Amino acid sequence: MAIVLGMFAVVLVLVVFAAMSFVGSEPATVDFASGHHGGSVTLVAQTDGAVGTGAHPTWVSYQVKTPSTHKWVHTTLWQLPEHTKINVTIYQFDSGGPLRNQHWGQVTGTDGTTATRTTGTTFKIINGTTSKTPIGHTFTVPALGINVPLMGVTTSKKNFCTSGPCTPTKQLNHKVTFSFTTPGPGNYHFQCFIPCGAGHVFGNGGPMQTLGYMGGFLEVMA
Numbered sequence: 030m031a032i033v034l035g036m037f038a039v040v041l042v043l044v045v046f047a048a049m050s051f052v053g054s055e056p057a058t059v060d061f062a063s064g065h066h067g068g069s070v071t072l073v074a075q076t077d078g079a080v081g082t083g084a085h086p087t088w089v090s091y092q093v094k095t096p097s098t099h100k101w102v103h104t105t106l107w108q109l110p111e112h113t114k115i116n117v118t119i120y121q122f123d124s125g126g127p128l129r130n131q132h133w134g135q136v137t138g139t140d141g142t143t144a145t146r147t148t149g150t151t152f153k154i155i156n157g158t159t160s161k162t163p164i165g166h167t168f169t170v171p172a173l174g175i176n177v178p179l180m181g182v183t184t185s186k187k188n189f190c191t192s193g194p195c196t197p198t199k200q201l202n203h204k205v206t207f208s209f210t211t212p213g214p215g216n217y218h219f220q221c222f223i224p225c226g227a228g229h230v231f232g233n234g235g236p237m238q239t240l241g242y243m244g245g246f247l248e249v250m251a
């Protein structure tokens with residue numbers, strides 16, 4: 030009986046520790062919703078080959094700029110107001126490669142079904158089958174039908190950003206802008222669909238399956 034109780038106590042302690050570390054590791058939420066009274070919302074994010082901060086500084090990741098302090102925050106929990114136009118800018122600092130599935134080279138679900146590059150040209154698809162147009166990541170919200178391919182940069186360049194948060198004005202990046210309109214309230218999962226978790230199972234482990242890195246939620250608020 031003592032052994033059984035002892036084992037039960039050990040299991041209980043382990044469960045509590047696991048739960049606490051899970052809760053403690055949840056990324057911050059950046060709030061674009063409260064204080065919003067009509068008009069559109071500006072959302073600025075970046076994708077880095079190495080996030081440079083937190084528990085896994087070498088992991089590939091998204092970061093987002095707070096609307097109030099304009100500081101980069103390492104999180105993928107973004108609160109947005111409902112039925113609102115969101116103007117998104119993503120600075121892509123990571124390298125890329127040919128797409129395994131050409132589907133992810135298409136722009137879908139955005140206003141006009143287009144996105145705009147640094148040069149000002151709009152595009153509906155990137156031919157991701159060649160190494161000339163490498164894709165680093167995607168911004169994809171499956172429930173909203175949104176997909177935007179994010180082009181990769183050349184790692185051999187001097188101003189390649191090796192560790193985030195990267196500086197858009199100084200370091201090599203592909204800037205992509207697009208807009209979409211939020212639906213009613215709910216939690217809408219978003220993620221990257223490029224298996225970019227190098228060193229993890231089929232590139233789909235590690236940062237690809239961890240909140241705050243290559244996946245997160247658009248928390249659309251009433």
Ligand SMILES: [Cu+2]
Pocket residue numbers: 089165166167221222223224225243
């Ligand atoms: Cu990715």
